[in-house]
Amino acid sequence: MKVEADTAKCCGSGMCVLTDPAVFDQSEDDGTVVVLVPEPSEDHHAAAREAAALCPAGAITVHE
Template sequence: MKVTVDEDKCCGAGQCVLLAPDVFDQREDDGIVVLLDAAPPEELHAAVREAAAVCPAAAIDVDENA
């Protein structure tokens, strides 16, 4: 799995951080997503998929084939 984020789309809702704090964080000044792990371990894949699914701005892309 390879994860990418589009900071320009991010609205700072923070759902990704709540669901997968080992993979996502937020900048202090504006709440925009920060990707901590672009290739998370398998045990985090379900949480990353859920974070991408609930992102209101669709700023998270998950490539299952990478």
């Protein structure tokens, strides 16, 4: 799995960080998404998918 984020789309809602803070963070500059672990371990796959689904801006993409 590979996780990507489009910071230009991100609205800074923080749903990704709330879903999996081990994989996602927010920039201190503008609050946009930061992918901490672009290729998370299998135990984070479900949460990464959930974060992508919950993102109101559609800024997170998960490639299986």
